[in-house]
Amino acid sequence: MASQPVEELFKLAASHRRALQTVDDLRDSFGFLDFEGPTFPGCHHHATLVSAAYCVSNLSARAAFAA
Incomplete structure (x- = not known):
């Protein structure tokens, strides 16, 4: 660096x-x-849904700002 x-x-x-x-x-x-579940698939599902919600929220805010 x-x-x-x-x-x-x-x-x-x-x-x-x-x-x-x-x-x-x-x-x-x-x-x-x-x-708090014990399984990887459950954790992966939760992380995917949270990520999707975050993306939708950010894209909606940007669309509202651009309009």
Whole structure:
């Protein structure tokens, strides 16, 4: 990383911040960590539905903003 331009490091830091923000949003607004079942398929199903809800929410907000 020492050989990377400063601009690239700032972009990387910003993307990390956005990723943390997304995880917090998934946890707080969409219940990503609420699954307590014992099976991988159940956990995978829950994660898929939470991810889909997050995408629909973001796309709806962007469409409303663009209109």
